[in-house]
Amino acid sequence: MRKILLGVFIAVVLFGVVQYFSQERDRRNELNETSALIEKELRNVGKLIVTEGTYSQIYTYNDTKSLLMGLVDSKKKALVVVNAEAFISYDLSKIETEILKEEKIVRILNIPEPELKINPDIEYYDITQEYLNQFEAKDYNEIKKRVTKLLRKKIEASSLTANAENRLISELQKIYLLTNAMGWTLEYNNQLILEETDFKL
Secondary structure, eight states: OHHHHHHHHHHHHHHHHHHHHHHHHHHHHHHHHHHHHHHHHHHHHOOEEEEEEEEEEEEEEEEEEEETTTTEEEEEEEEEEEEEEEEEEEEGGGOEEEEETTTTEEEEEEOOOOEEEEEEEEEEEEEEEBTTBOOOHHHHHHHHHHHHHHHHHHHHTSHHHHHHHHHHHHHHHHHHHHHHHTTOEEEETTEEEOSGGGOOO
16 A cells, blocks of 8 residues: 555656646746747847938138248138038947846847938039139038038037937837837846836937
8 A cells, every 4th residue: 555655646746847847848938939039029120210301501611821921811712502411320230139038138238329421512602712722622622521520510419319319219119118018128228117218318
């Protein structure tokens, strides 16, 4: 009788151990499937966000060249009209993430810096130049360089930058919705994102 009870006891224990490991394996498979799905969806979110704007500006370019040891000045000037298209883009395919399967956490490690591209269309009016100080190719290159620098400052201080950041946050909120729907937690800047409004750049 003891042998029968011992056999039944061992069978029950073995059955329990087999069930435990079977459920643990199923849980791990489910976790791996979920993390693979999250990785796939993160790649789908990884796209290029572009915010664009147009700018117009009028500049006056002046240049004076001293001749004969400063006795004579030779001047040139131009009225420069600039119409520019500006693009601020975030390449979300460059977002760096870390997936912690056991903790069910998706950690955003790095968001790429925005790229600002400016395409200026420059027209020159009212060009005046003296014989000893003529416009040359290097002058036009210098004007373009200065104009682009001034436009960059203006754009960086404009609402275009804020609009681009808002679009970025909107895309990051999609990552939050994805992870939240699957029962995972999103983390950015060592802070858990518990609501869509928690994103701060």
